[in-house]
Amino acid sequence: DAGVIQSPRHEVTEMGQEVTLRCKPISGHDYLFWYRQTMMRGLELLIYFNNNVPIDDSGMPEDRFSAKMPNASFSTLKIQPSEPRDSAVYFCASSPRDNSKQYFGPGTRLTVL
Amino acid sequence: LAKTTQPISMDSYEGQEVNITCSHNNIATNDYITWYQQFPSQGPRFIIQGYKTKVTNEVASLFIPADRKSSTLSLPRVSLSDTAVYYCLVGPWDTPLVFGKGTRLSVIA
Numbered sequence: 001d002a003g004v005i006q007s008p009r010h011e012v013t014e015m016g017q018e019v020t021l022r023c024k025p026i027s028g029h030d031y032l033f034w035y036r037q038t039m040m041r042g043l044e045l046l047i048y049f050n051n052n053v054p055i056d057d058s059g060m061p062e063d064r065f066s067a068k069m070p071n072a073s074f075s076t077l078k079i080q081p082s083e084p085r086d087s088a089v090y091f092c093a094s095s096p097r098d099n100s101k102q103y104f105g106p107g108t109r110l111t112v113l
Numbered sequence: 114l115a116k117t118t119q120p121i122s123m124d125s126y127e128g129q130e131v132n133i134t135c136s137h138n139n140i141a142t143n144d145y146i147t148w149y150q151q152f153p154s155q156g157p158r159f160i161i162q163g164y165k166t167k168v169t170n171e172v173a174s175l176f177i178p179a180d181r182k183s184s185t186l187s188l189p190r191v192s193l194s195d196t197a198v199y200y201c202l203v204g205p206w207d208t209p210l211v212f213g214k215g216t217r218l219s220v221i222a
Contacts, residue, residue, distance in 0.1 A: 104156025
């Protein structure tokens with residue numbers, strides 16, 4: 001298996017633009033997680049899905065952030081409009097049956113100018 | 114979720130055994146202890162998980178005393194490539210775990 005795939009790996013955009021991050025989980029995994037990592041705040045859980053259904057989005061910072069999982073093999077995290085404080089590395093992770101053993105993707109480094 | 118406390122950083126020389134201890138005084142009966150490793154510019158990677166006593170795999174050992182209020186991750190004979198951040202997480206199967214700041218391990222030649 002190729003592991004969790006994220007795209008793009010790097011994104012540079014200007015404030016106010018829409019940003020869409022993509023994730024393909026490992027086939028057969030039931031859970032999908034979106035995280036954000038910064039030096040100041042560490043690794044934060046934004047939202048997670050179970051069988052394509054959002055279970056907990058309490059970590060989503062504000063309404064500018066949205067996430068979808070239209071099918072078992074694809075998820076998106078969208079920021080609209082983006083702001084400089086959204087600059088971070090965004091990780092997607094998937095898990096086969098529980099929340100403890102997660103497989104992380106390589107991350108997307110987002111820079112908002 | 115149980116609160117965890119671990120050292121912010123540790124240094125070690127190559128070839129030494131490294132032990133990173135994590136305190137989790139309010140661990141619940143149904144909580145498991147999980148450790149992740151994160152290299153620079155990569156996502157965290159699962160290392161080991163346990164409930165009680167000792168667990169060993171090809172990467173590390175995890176020691177958990179009877180009261181389960183702490184745990185120790187043991188890395189045998191570290192090399193430069195073991196330089197990473199190590200996270201201790203405590204929680205039940207059905208709740209997403211919370212990553213703290215972790216322990217930044219620096220291995221020196």
